[in-house]
Amino acid sequence: xxxxxxxxxxxxxxxxxxxxxxxxxxxxxxxxxxxxxxxxxxxxxxxxxxxxxxxxxxxxxxxxxxxxxxxxxxxxxxxxxxxxxxxxxxxxxxxxxxxxxxxxxxxxxxxxxxxxxxxxxxxxxxxxxxxxxxxxxxxxxxxxxxxxxxxxxxxxxxxxxxxxxxxxxxxxxxxxxxxxxxxxxxxxxxxxxxxxxxxxxxxxxxxxxxxxxxxxxxxxxxxxxxxxxxxxxxxxxxxxxxxxxxxxxxxxxxxxxxxxxxxxxxxxxxxxxxxxxxxxxxxxxxxxxxxxxxxxxxxxxxxxxxxxxxxxxxxxxxxxxxxxxxxxxxxxxxxxxxxxxxxxxxxxxxxxxxxxxxxxxxxxxxxxxxxxxxxxxxxxxxxxxxxxxxxxxxxxxxxxxxxxxxxxxxxxxxxxxxxxxxxxxxxxxxxxxxxxxxxxxxxxxxxxxxxxxxxxxxxxxxxxxxxxxxxxxxxxxxxxxxxxxxxxxxxxxxxxxxxxxxxxxxxxxxxxxxxxxxxxxxxxxxxxxxxxxxxxxxxxxxxxxxxxxxxxxxxxxxxxxxxxxxxxxxxxxxxxxxxxxxxxxxxxxxxxxxxxxxxxxxxxxxxxxxxxxxxxxxxxxxxxxxxxxxxxxxxxxxxxxxxxxx
Numbered sequence: 349x350x351x352x353x354x355x356x357x358x359x360x361x362x363x364x365x366x367x368x369x370x371x372x373x374x375x376x377x378x379x380x381x382x383x384x385x386x387x388x389x390x391x392x393x394x395x396x397x398x399x400x401x402x403x404x405x406x407x408x409x410x411x412x413x414x415x416x417x418x419x420x421x422x423x424x425x426x427x428x429x430x431x432x433x434x435x436x437x438x439x440x441x442x443x444x445x446x447x448x449x450x451x452x453x454x455x456x457x458x459x460x461x462x463x464x465x466x467x468x469x470x471x472x473x474x475x476x477x478x479x480x481x482x483x484x485x486x487x488x489x490x491x492x493x494x495x496x497x498x499x500x501x502x503x504x505x506x507x508x509x510x511x512x513x514x515x516x517x518x519x520x521x522x523x524x525x526x527x528x529x530x531x532x533x534x535x536x537x538x539x540x541x542x543x544x545x546x547x548x549x550x551x552x553x554x555x556x557x558x559x560x561x562x563x564x565x566x567x568x569x570x571x572x573x574x575x576x577x578x579x580x581x582x583x584x585x586x587x588x589x590x591x592x593x594x595x596x597x598x599x600x601x602x603x604x605x606x607x608x609x610x611x612x613x614x615x616x617x618x619x620x621x622x623x624x625x626x627x628x629x630x631x632x633x634x635x636x637x638x639x640x641x642x643x644x645x646x647x648x649x650x651x652x653x654x655x656x657x658x659x660x661x662x663x664x665x666x667x668x669x670x671x672x673x674x675x676x677x678x679x680x681x682x683x684x685x686x687x688x689x690x691x692x693x694x695x696x697x698x699x700x701x702x703x704x705x706x707x708x709x710x711x712x713x714x715x716x717x718x719x720x721x722x723x724x725x726x727x728x729x730x731x732x733x734x735x736x737x738x739x740x741x742x743x744x745x746x747x748x749x750x751x752x753x754x755x756x757x758x759x760x761x762x763x764x765x766x767x768x769x770x771x772x773x774x775x776x777x778x779x780x781x782x783x784x785x786x787x788x789x790x791x792x793x794x795x796x797x798x799x800x801x802x803x804x805x806x807x808x809x810x811x812x813x814x815x816x817x818x819x820x821x822x823x824x825x826x827x828x829x830x831x832x833x834x835x836x837x838x839x840x841x842x843x844x845x846x847x848x849x850x851x852x853x854x855x856x857x858x859x860x861x862x863x864x865x866x867x868x869x870x871x872x873x874x875x876x877x878x879x880x881x882x883x884x885x886x887x888x889x890x891x892x893x894x895x896x897x898x899x900x901x902x903x904x905x906x907x908x909x910x911x912x913x914x915x916x917x918x919x920x921x922x923x924x925x926x927x928x929x930x931x932x933x934x935x936x937x938x939x940x941x942x943x944x945x946x947x948x949x950x951x952x953x954x955x956x957x958x959x960x961x962x963x964x965x966x967x968x969x970x971x972x973x974x975x976x977x978x979x980x981x982x983x984x985x986x987x988x989x990x991x992x993x994x
Contacts, residue, residue, distance in 0.1 A: 378440035378441070379428055379436065379439060379440050381440075381443065382438075382439040382440050382441065382442040382443070383425075383426050383428060383439060385442050385443050385444055385445065386402075386422060386425050386426055386439070386442060386445060387426055389422065389444075389445040389447065390419065390422055390423055390426070392447075393418045393419040393422060393447065394418065394419055395417040395418070395419050395420060396417065396418055396449050397414075397415065397416050397417070397418070397449065397450050397451070397452055397453045397455070397456045398414070398415060398418045398447055398448055398449035398450050398456055399412065399413070399414045399415075399447070399448045399450065399456050399459045399460050399463060400412075400413055400414075400415065400418060400421075400422055400445055400446070400447045400448075401445065401446040401447075401463065401467070401469075402438065402442045402444075402445055402469075402471075403442065403443060403444040403445065403446065404441045404442065404443055405441075405443045406840065406841075407444065409463075409467040409469045410438055410441055410442060410469055410470055410471050411438055411469050411470075411471040411472055412460055412463045412464050412467065412469055412472055413460065414453070414456035414457050414459070414460040415453075415456065416453040416456075418447060418449070422445075425439055425442075432670055433670075434471070434669065434670045435471075438471045453705055454705060454708040454709040454712055455709075455712070457682055457702075457705060457706065457709040458682070458686070458709050458712065458713055460682065461682035461683045461685075461686040462686055464679075464682075464683055465683055465686060465687075470667065471667065472667060472679070473665050473666070473667050473668055473671060473675070473676055473679035473680070473683075474665060474666045474667050474683075475663055475665055475680065475683050475684060476663070476664070476666075476801070480499045480500060480687065480688075481499075481510065481511035481512060481513070481688060482497055482498065482499050482510065482511065482512050482514075482515055482517075482518040483497070483498045483499070483508045483509060483510035483511055483512065483518070484496075484497065484498070484508070484509045484510060484512070484518060484521065484522060484525070484578065485497070485498035485506050485507070485508055485509075486506065486507045486508075486509070486531075486571070486574065486575065486578070487503075487505065487506045488505055488506065488507065488571075489505040489506070490536065491557075491564055492532060492539070492557040492564070492567055493531065493571050494531065494532050494533055494534065494535075494536075495522070495525060495526070495529070495531040495532070495533055495574065496522075496533050497515075497518050497519065497522055507575065509578040509653070510651070510653075510658060511651055511658070511688060511689075512651065512658045512659050513649075513651055513658065513659025513660050513661040514659055514661070517658060517659030518658075518659075521658070523553075525574060525577070525578075526548070526553040526554065527552065527553055527610060528573075528574070528577070529570045529571075529573055529574040529577075530552070530553065530554055530555035530562075530570060531554070531555070531567075531570060531571065531574060532548075532554050532555070532557060532558070533548070533554070534546070534548075534558070536955065537954060537955055539557070539558045540558075540955065542558035542559060543558075543559065544559050545558070545559045545561060546558075549561065552610060555567060555570065573588070578654075579654055593605050593609055631652055631654075631655055631693075631728070631731075632652065632653050632654055632691055632692060632693065633652050633691045633692075633693040633694065633695050633728075633731075634649055634650070634651060634652070634690060634691040634693075634694050634695070635649065635650040635652060635695045635731045635732055635734075635735045636648070636649045636650075636677070636680075636681075636694060636695065636696050636697070636735065637696070637697035637732055637735035637736040637738075637739050638673050638676060638677045638680075638697065638698070638739060639736060639739035639740045639742075639743055640668075640673055640676075640743070641740070641743050641744075641747070642743075642747060643668075643669070644664065644743050644746060644747060645664065645665055645668050645673065645676055645743075646662055646663070646664055646739045646740075646742045646743045646746070647662075647663045647664075647665065647676075647677065647680045647739065648660060648661075648662055648663075648735045648736070648738045648739035648742060649661055649663065649684075649735070650731070650734075650735055650738075651691075652691075652731070653691075660735070660738065662738070662739070662742040663680065663684070664746065665679065665680060673698070674698055674699070674700050674701060675701075677696070677698070677700060678700050678701070678702060678706060681694070681700075681706055681710070682706065682709070685710055685713070685714075686713075689714050690710050690714055690718050691718075692716060692717065692718060692719065693718075693719050693721060694710075694718065694719065694720045694721070695721055695722075695723055695728055695731060695732050696720055696721065696722050696732070697722070697732045697733075697735065697736050698722060699722055700720065703720045706720060707719060707720050749797070750795065750796070753795055753796070753797060754769065754795055756906070756907060756910040757769035757770055757795060759906075759907045759910075760848070760907065760910070760911075763907065764848065764874055764876055764893075766847065766848065766874055768847075769795075770794075770846075770847035770848040771794055771795060771847055772792060772793075772794050772844060772845070772846045772847050772848075773792065773793045773794065773846065773847065773848045773849075773850060773914065774790055774791070774792055774829075774846040774848075774849055774850070775790070775791050775792075775793065775849075775850040775851075775852070775914050775915060775917065775918040776788065776789070776790050776822065776825060776826065776849065776850070776851050776852065776861075776918060777789050777852035777853075777915075777918040777919050777921075777922040778808075778818060778821045778822060778825065778922060779922040779923050779925070786808040786813070786821060787805055787806060787807050787808055787922070787925055788805070788806035788808065788821055788822070788824070788825035788922070789803070789804070789805055789806070789918060789921045789922035789925055790803065790804045790805075790806070790825070790829065790918075791803050791914075791917050791918045791921050792846075793914055793917075798917060802844070803921055804829075805925045806824070806825045806828060806829075808821055808824065808825075818853065818856070818857065819856050819857060819859070819860040820860070822851065822853065822857045822860045822861055822864075823860040823861065823863060823864045824864075826849075826860075826861050826864040826865065827864040827867070827868065830864070830865060830868050830870050831868060833845055834868065834870075845873070846873060847873075847874070848873075848874050848875075848876070849861065849873055849874065849875045849876070850876055850877075850878060850911070850914055850915065850918075851875065851876070851877040851878065852877075852878060852915050852918055852919060853877050853878075853879060854877060854879035854890075854892060855877070855879075855892050855898075857877055858875065858877035858892050858894065861875055861877075862875065862894055875894055876891055876892070876893060877891070877892040878890075878891060878892075878911060878915050879892065888900065888903075889901070889908065889911070889912065889915075891911075941988070942984065942985055942988045942989075943984065943988070944981060944984055945985070948976070949976060949977065949981070952974055952975050952976045952977065953974055953977070953985075956973070956974040956975065957970075957974070963985070963989075964989045966986075967986070968982055968983065968986045971985055971986060
């Protein structure tokens, strides 16, 4: 079986699946067919705003575009001689079009960004599909509000502060806030079942409202202080705490003075960590700059809220060959803010050709006015310059990492006698505890590093394999993976065949993998197993080849470190996926088996009784006291548990 190969190193864009790598050779018949398909659609279009999708022969989306006047914009693609080579290749692949009209060009811009994120076309600038950004949530729904980290949909009665650039940035801020304001972070059910303070109170990170160690009025003052700090009034908070500490010391209340001193220190520390510039206390903005070098573009964004730096992020768009930096930045803004609320002020490092349209579209989506500004002087200009420097430095780091990565891949090809440096490496591992919650894991690496969006989990059903049989798990996982690749090939899809398989294990795992591949008729994929070696010491790994050879690398060999990193990433992903599966199983409650008990009633019962065991042991009269539980439901619950005991 001949498997398709990815392009070898040295392609135009080393960090993204550039459109050139997807293109076919442009020929006159292809161009004519593409132009004919576009003209067929053109006859049905008017001079109205909308979004168009170009599809290839398999109805896969090649490109998503928006237009103020669809007929005028789409007609440009029929003038092939005026198009750049990149767009000529796209037209040659086009066989159909899908068009959606909108009420305005701003609405078209928003829809375009959503469709690009959904279909990830080969000829659009693309951003990596990141997880949602974390926020700090202050839940005001109860008598004692809680302060927590939050991702996902927003809830009524909760104030959100953010976004933060990363989980580490929000964790640092949250830890400091706990020291400063002593607000609880536990769940409502946990607090309701506490009778004495937990460890957080002992280390002075919670005021222990669960045990009555603070009055509601005093706790409300702490909540007000936290809200003021998160709204940017940090200097007022610093002055207030200083005055309270001095007063406590004058009254010889040294214990209270020590608590206030610790809170003041935490405030000073977080001010130092988050400070951007003394002149920026009133700024609430996203600072954005782009840099480009050697085929790589980086967009750097700083989240500044009320003068506080809530972190920054580097984004490396792909499919950027032949596209101007301003157009890349425009595409970034549309996609980046499709799921994230922008600040009211976006500070940019350059003018954009459609700045007014982007501002209108973002404002429509956010529900408030969003201003795009290119500062020319002052502290805002210095903020943009700082973002530009960070973008340039991020590119240099990425280029350096790329050189190292390619050297490692070239050394890997030489070590394992591969025909070329591998473009796609798949690493496999499995995880279980005494055979329970078993699953396999696959991670993927290439010239650009780990491709986390292509990681896969393989759940092992109890009846499929003998519990604890690592060899059978590995065989089942590889059988499923390569059977799917063969099915994709048979369906004419662009299957991602690996250039190298790395297996976490020894000769037994290697034999299981080879048997699975042999049964499927796959014989041209190189396979190497990595075992821990004697005493399972890192640095003494042994490499097992299909021909029976086993060897080790010198302890300080850079290639050994690279292979260890690949193996450890697979192990990390497998362990993490296994823990999630185990925790999900532990979260299953005996209440789930009671007919008529949905999520709302289940939550009400657990909030009232504390645990599922307490619900099970409750009498009929006790069940009737739970909110939302009728007599009929109480009798059904009581009958279910007491009948099952007989």
